[in-house]
Structures are given as structure tokens and as C-alpha cells.
Amino acid sequence: MNEPILSIKNAVKRYGPVNALDGVNLDVAEGEFLTLLGPSGSGKTTLLSAIAGFIALDEGQLALRSADITGKPPEHRDFGMVFQGYALFPTMTVRENVGFPLKIRKRSASEIEKRVNEALEMVQMSAFADRMPSQLSGGQQQRIALARAMSFDPQILLLDEPLSALDKKLRADLQWELKDLHQKLGVTFIYVTHDQDEALSMSDRIVILKDGAIQQEGDPNTLYDQPRNRFVADFLGKSNFLEAAVVAGSGASFQCETKGAAFTLDTQTPCREGETITLALRPERLRLGLPGEEFVPGTVKQVSYLGERCQVLVTREGGDEFLVSRPTWKTDITPTPGLQVSIGWDADAPVVLAPA
Amino acid sequence: MHVSAFKIFFQTGAWLVIAFLVLPILVVLPISFTDTSYIGLPKEGLSLQHYANYFTDPDWLNATWTSVWVGLVVATCASVLGTAFAIGCWFLSDRAAMVARWILITPILVPPVVQSLGFYRFWVKLGLIDTHVGVILAHTLLALPYVSISVFAALSNLDRNLPRAARSLGASVMQTVWAVVVPAARPGIATGFIFAFIVSFDEIVGVLFITVRNVQTLPKMIWEGIQDNIDPTIAAVATLLIVLTLIATAIGVLRRT
Ligand SMILES: Nc1ncnc2c1ncn2[C@@H]1O[C@H](COP(=O)(O)OP(=O)(O)OP(=O)(O)O)[C@@H](O)[C@H]1O
Ligand SMILES: [Mg+2]
Numbered sequence: 001m002n003e004p005i006l007s008i009k010n011a012v013k014r015y016g017p018v019n020a021l022d023g024v025n026l027d028v029a030e031g032e033f034l035t036l037l038g039p040s041g042s043g044k045t046t047l048l049s050a051i052a053g054f055i056a057l058d059e060g061q062l063a064l065r066s067a068d069i070t071g072k073p074p075e076h077r078d079f080g081m082v083f084q085g086y087a088l089f090p091t092m093t094v095r096e097n098v099g100f101p102l103k104i105r106k107r108s109a110s111e112i113e114k115r116v117n118e119a120l121e122m123v124q125m126s127a128f129a130d131r132m133p134s135q136l137s138g139g140q141q142q143r144i145a146l147a148r149a150m151s152f153d154p155q156i157l158l159l160d161e162p163l164s165a166l167d168k169k170l171r172a173d174l175q176w177e178l179k180d181l182h183q184k185l186g187v188t189f190i191y192v193t194h195d196q197d198e199a200l201s202m203s204d205r206i207v208i209l210k211d212g213a214i215q216q217e218g219d220p221n222t223l224y225d226q227p228r229n230r231f232v233a234d235f236l237g238k239s240n241f242l243e244a245a246v247v248a249g250s251g252a253s254f255q256c257e258t259k260g261a262a263f264t265l266d267t268q269t270p271c272r273e274g275e276t277i278t279l280a281l282r283p284e285r286l287r288l289g290l291p292g293e294e295f296v297p298g299t300v301k302q303v304s305y306l307g308e309r310c311q312v313l314v315t316r317e318g319g320d321e322f323l324v325s326r327p328t329w330k331t332d333i334t335p336t337p338g339l340q341v342s343i344g345w346d347a348d349a350p351v352v353l354a355p356a
Numbered sequence: 357m358h359v360s361a362f363k364i365f366f367q368t369g370a371w372l373v374i375a376f377l378v379l380p381i382l383v384v385l386p387i388s389f390t391d392t393s394y395i396g397l398p399k400e401g402l403s404l405q406h407y408a409n410y411f412t413d414p415d416w417l418n419a420t421w422t423s424v425w426v427g428l429v430v431a432t433c434a435s436v437l438g439t440a441f442a443i444g445c446w447f448l449s450d451r452a453a454m455v456a457r458w459i460l461i462t463p464i465l466v467p468p469v470v471q472s473l474g475f476y477r478f479w480v481k482l483g484l485i486d487t488h489v490g491v492i493l494a495h496t497l498l499a500l501p502y503v504s505i506s507v508f509a510a511l512s513n514l515d516r517n518l519p520r521a522a523r524s525l526g527a528s529v530m531q532t533v534w535a536v537v538v539p540a541a542r543p544g545i546a547t548g549f550i551f552a553f554i555v556s557f558d559e560i561v562g563v564l565f566i567t568v569r570n571v572q573t574l575p576k577m578i579w580e581g582i583q584d585n586i587d588p589t590i591a592a593v594a595t596l597l598i599v600l601t602l603i604a605t606a607i608g609v610l611r612r613t
Contacts, residue, residue, distance in 0.1 A: 049520075052520070052524055053523075053524075054520050054523070054524075073523070073528075074520070074523040074524050075523045075524075075525075075526050075527055075528055077524075078526070079524060080524065080525070081520070081521065081524040083515075083517045083520070083521060084517075085515050085517055086515075087515050087517040087518050087520070087521035088521075089518065089521075089522070089535075089536050089539075090514075090515075090540060091536075091539035091540055091542075092539075100522070100525055100527075100535070101525035101526050104525065104526040104527050104531060105526055148525065149524075149525070152525070152526065158524075
């Protein structure tokens with residue numbers, strides 16, 4: 001990475017016994033779209049608030065382009081922020097809202113006029129310049145909030161679940177627009193969400209948080225294909241978990257066994273003979289076959305159709321359940337509850353998880 | 357029928373309650389037009405002499421003027437202090453702010469006589485007895501809770517992220533308060549101002565305790581008027597006040613619809 005635009009060193013924030021941030025280290029690259037992803041209460045808002053300067057860290061440092069900004073008040077940080085509830089100023093028109101940061105910075109009237117028009121154009125809201133925020137729909141308000149946060153060319157744009165109050169269709173539209181804007185403007189985005197689909201579809205890089213600590217960070221592909229631990233594998237997409245014993249093997253190929261079913265495992269993760277490992281298997285990597293065709297026998301418990309894909313829940317003796325996701329067009333087997341089947345996977349499909 | 361008896365009972369009751377509320381007010385109306393020189397109903401005809409008296413008697417006019425300007429000063433002081441207090445509490449919104457809010461509304465909870473006694477003892481020490489400053493101070497204390505309560509109400513639905521948004525956009529704390537919070541509180545401040553004025557304008561218990569000769573307000577003059585002369589001008593003043601109130605209320609209602 002080149003010099004990071006923002007660098008967070010060992011950030012700690014405590015609320016009584018709760019560690020809202022528990023030693024977070026993070027570098028943000030210039031121009032990237034970084035997403036903070038995590039379940040409710042994982043510390044996403046706390047981290048973003050600390051970056052914005054709304055809360056003081058108990059420990060740790062923040063640096064903007066190597067200059068320490070740990071104690072700098074928010075108004076001097078020059079970061080735009082978009083809030084979940086939009087937070088438009090209710091007594092100002094759309095134009096006044098968007099022009100607010102420029103007016104505070106004492107820019108000339110003509111410059112404010114020009115910049116506001118540009119910003120409104122950018123979010124396709126020029127026609128609404130003289131309305132009050134209360135006369136706008138949620139999606140329109142969110143666009144204005146975005147225009148306001150960008151009208152003064154902030155160093156970084158912080159977004160705290162900006163789309164979570166919108167309905168699904170609108171959310172999808174705005175996701176594209178946000179992504180588009182990010183590409184057009186080249187500003188660094190730090191985006192908070194608890195919606196994994198949103199994170200996967202928009203981000204250059206995702207940081208997964210849990211209990212105030214980073215679980216894993218990386219680009220969407222890496223996180224999805226190589227989750228480091230059970231939490232990540234479960235949180236980002238769906239996973240099946242499987243305990244298996246390493247029977248033989250070395251280097252990058254091992255023979256494994258799970259409750260009588262033997263299979264080959266190709267992995268870069270070092271394993272030792274005799275060790276018990278936990279594997280994560282994506283539902284779409286599982287194959288469904290007739291009894292005997294694959295190596296794990298089981299019974300179909302439930303089937304649900306999701307349009308282009310179909311999810312089959314298979315139980316095997318001993319109680320383990322496997323979720324299999326297969327394209328609906330595959331008609332070699334028509335899974336119905338009670339049907340005897342078998343399950344298999346490619347040798348490189350399982351991911352070895354770090355011990356919890 | 358059983359049901360209709362029930363209905364008659366309650367309708368009669370309702371009218372009686374209304375009569376009970378309104379009649380004492382209405383009774384001043386005929387008295388104010390009396391042609392007698394004492395308080396009583398008109399004998400031979402209607403007369404405007406007591407209205408004329410009110411508008412020509414310098415004592416009545418001075419007392420009215422005192423009540424008006426004291427009320428305006430009180431409303432201004434209470435609005436500034438009460439708004440500042442409410443906005444401060446809104447920003448903090450923690451335990452201390454809750455406690456402070458409760459303490460501030462005690463003037464509403466404490467009986468006026470007890471409070472006035474307190475003012476009296478204290479104002480004697482401070483040398484504020486029978487001064488306009490003393491009255492203004494006492495009335496401001498009494499009016500403060502009304503302002504802060506109505507400003508609290510105006511702020512209660514305000515998004516807590518607004519100050520954060522303003523600060524992230526470059527505004528200092530003071531700029532945030534001026535540009536974002538005060539405008540949102542404005543309706544509450546206006547209501548509070550009117551309430552504060554009314555509190556001061558018709559306050560009598562405190563005034564009786566802490567003033568002697570020097571300060572004469574309208575309520576005190578009415579009170580003393582009933583005490584030692586039975587001048588019907590009092591009824592004329594009361595009628596004028598009722599009419600003024602009705603006009604103000606009507607304007608308020610019309611503007612809202
Ligand atoms: N002001 C506060 N006082 C006490 N505890 C707090 C405060 N703010 C946050 N916390 C606690 O810190 C932890 C992290 O909170 P945070 O708001 O950062 O979570 P989040 O990831 O944003 O969750 P969500 O997705 O629900 O918004 C939570 O356990 C929360 O209860
Ligand atoms: Mg949050």
C-alpha cells in the first residue's frame with residue numbers, strides 16, 4: 001500500500017464493562033471504498049464516530065496522512081459524514097443544507113451557488129433545490145445528505161448505514177449510484193453496514209468486526225473464499241461447518257475422514273496427521289447425488305426455491321445438517337423431503353478454519 | 357327510557373359545569389357598564405363612564421404600563437435563560453440533565469405562598485423589596501419553567517445526529533447551536549415567551565409580598581381596588597382583559613387553521 005490516507009493504531013473505547021473498540025488497527029488507502037461490516041453492537045458506529053471525532057478514544061491514535069488527528073475536533077477534520085437518519089437541517093431548504101459547509105467556510109456567494117448546483121446535479125436533485133427536507137421522500141433526503149457531505153470536497157466520506165432505512169428496490173438503485181459516485185469522484189469512502197450483500201457488492205475492501213475487534217479484512221472475494229474463522233464464514237454468506245480428522249497426507253493434500261466418510265482435502269493451510277480440524281463449506285460448492293454417487297449419505301429434510309437457485313437441507317445420520325444450493329435448472333434429481341441422497345464436494349472446496 | 361335518562365343527566369351536568377366556569381367571568385360584563393358609582397348591576401341605563409375613567413386615570417394607566425413592560429422584560433429574560441438551559445440539557449441528555457430539569461420546574465410545584473415568602477425573606481436581605489428589579493427577578497424565576505418546558509417539547513423530536521452533522525460539516529459548537537438548534541427550537545421559544553409574559557402579567561401573590569408603594573402592577577391595583585374602594589372601573593378593566601384574551605386566542609386559532 002502507498003502511504004495510507006487514514007491510519008488507526010490500537011483504538012480502544014470502553015463503555016463501562018463493554019469494550020466497544022478493543023484494539024483496532026486499520027490503514028485506509030487513498031481513494032478506496034472500505035466497508036466496516038459486523039453484527040449489531042460490534043462497534044461499527046463507535047469506530048466511525050471515533051474517526052469523525054465525535055467520541056474520544058480511551059487509547060490509540062488516529063493519523064491523517066501521517067499527521068496526528070487524535071484530539072482534533074470534528075469541525076477541523078474535514079470529513080464528510082452521511083447518517084442513517086439523514087440528519088438534514090429541518091429549518092433549512094435543500095439549497096441551504098447543501099451550502100451549509102461552504103457558508104461556514106466563508107466562501108463567496110457565487111462560489112456557494114456554483115458548488116451547490118454541481119452537488120445537486122451530481123445526485124440528480126437539481127429540481128428540488130428550494131424544497132424543505134420534510135417535503136422529500138427518504139431516498140431523496142438521502143441523496144441530499146450525500147450532496148451536502150460532498151459539497152466541500154472532504155478528505156474522506158464517512159457513511160453510517162446510509163441506506164438501511166430505505167426499501168429494498170431503492171436500496172439497490174442507490175448502491176449503484178454510490179458506487180458510481182465513488183468511481184467518479186475518487187474520494188475515499190468508509191462505509192458502515194450490517195448488510196453483507198451491500199458490503200460484497202460495493203466494497204474494494206471489507207473489514208469484519210465483532211465485539212470491537214477486527215476478525216478479518218480483505219477484498220470481497222478473498223473474504224468469501226477464504227474466511228479465516230467460523231464467525232467470518234458464517235457472517236459473510238452461508239456456510240456449512242464440518243469437523244473432520246486428518247488421517248494422512250502432507251504438503252497441500254490430505255486424506256480426511258468425517259463420521260465414516262473419507263475425502264481428499266487440498267489446502268494451503270498446514271495440517272498435521274491425527275489433528276481434528278473445522279472446515280467451512282459454501283452451500284454452492286456442495287454436490288447432490290443419488291445414494292452411493294457421492295461420499296456422504298443423507299436424507300432431504302427441506303427444499304426451498306429462491307428463483308434461480310434452490311436450497312436443499314440434507315440431514316445425515318448423527319444429526320449434522322448440510323445446506324446445498326443448486327441451480328434450479330438442474331433436473332438430474334428432484335429433491336423432495338424424505339428422499340435418500342448423497343453429498344459430495346471437490347477437494348479444494350473446504351476452507352480450514354482457525355481454531356476458535 | 358333508561359338510556360335517555362342517563363343522557364339527560366350527563367348533559368345537564370355538562371351544562372352546569374360550563375355555567376360554573378363561565379358565569380363568574382360573564383358577570384363582570386354588565387357590572388362594567390353600570391351607571392352606579394359602586395359595584396352592582398346597571399340601574400337606569402348603561403354607561404361607559406368606568407371605561408372613560410380607566411383611560412383617563414393616571415394610576416390605572418401607570419399600573420397597566422408597569423405590568424406590560426415588566427412582563428416584556430420578564431418574558432425576554434426567561435426566554436433567553438430558559439432556552440439556553442433547555443438546549444444545554446438537550447445536548448447533554450444524561451442523568452445530570454434530567455435532575456436539572458426536575459429542579460427547574462419546582463417553581464410550578466411549590467405553592468405560590470411558600471415561594472413568595474421565600475422571595476420576601478431573600479429580597480429583604482438583598483435590598484430588593486419594593487423595586488422593579490425585585491419583581492422582574494421573582495417573575496423571571498416563576499416563568500423560567502414554562503419557557504424551558506416548551507423549548508424541551510420543541511426539541512424532543514429533533515434528530516440527535518443534527519449537531520454531529522453540523523460539526524462534521526465544519527461548524528463549531530456555537531455555530532451549531534445558532535444555525536441548527538436555535539432555529540429548530542424557535543416555535544417553543546415563541547410559546548415560552550408568551551407564557552412567560554402571561555405568568556408575569558397576572559402574578560399577584562409574589563407582588564403583594566415583595567412590593568409596598570413604589571411598584572404598582574395591574575393585578576395588585578385591581579386587588580387593592582376591591583379592598584378599599586368598590587370602584588366598578590375594576591369590572592371595566594377585567595372586561596377589557598377578557599376581550600383582549602379572546603382576540604389573541606382567535607388570532608392564534610385562525611393562524612393555525
Ligand atoms: N454511548 C454509549 N454508552 C454505552 N454503551 C455504548 C454507547 N455507545 C455504544 N455502546 C456500546 O458499544 C457497543 C458497540 O456499539 P456500536 O453502536 O458501535 O455498535 P454498531 O456496530 O454500530 O451496532 P448497530 O449495527 O446496531 O448500529 C455496543 O455494545 C453498545 O451497547
Ligand atoms: Mg451503528
